[in-house]
Amino acid sequence: xxxxxxHQQEIIEAHDRALLxxxxxxxxxxxxxxxxxxxxLAARGTCCGRGCRHCPYVK
Numbered sequence: 001x002x003x004x005x006x007h008q009q010e011i012i013e014a015h016d017r018a019l020l021x022x023x024x025x026x027x028x029x030x031x032x033x034x035x036x037x038x039x040x041l042a043a044r045g046t047c048c049g050r051g052c053r054h055c056p057y058v059k
Contacts, residue, residue, distance in 0.1 A: 011035075015054060 010029040015037055018026040024040040027033070038054035041047075047057035 011053075 007030050014026040014029055015035075018024075018037040019039050022039070023037065025034050025036040028035050035053055038056045041052055041054060042056040047055060
């Protein structure tokens with residue numbers, strides 16, 4: 001996640017909206033890339049090992 005606090009807050013808000021909408025993810029507010037939500041990743045059942053931003057399996 002970017003160190004810029006403004007972008008962190010935008011990312012958290014976009015992620016929260018995706019979770020509330022039961023969406024698989026959201027468009028990163030800074031890059032426009034699609035980011036999978038923790039809810040979608042958890043529903044997959046296992047970690048893919050790719051270092052996803054919202055991985056629920058991080059130890």
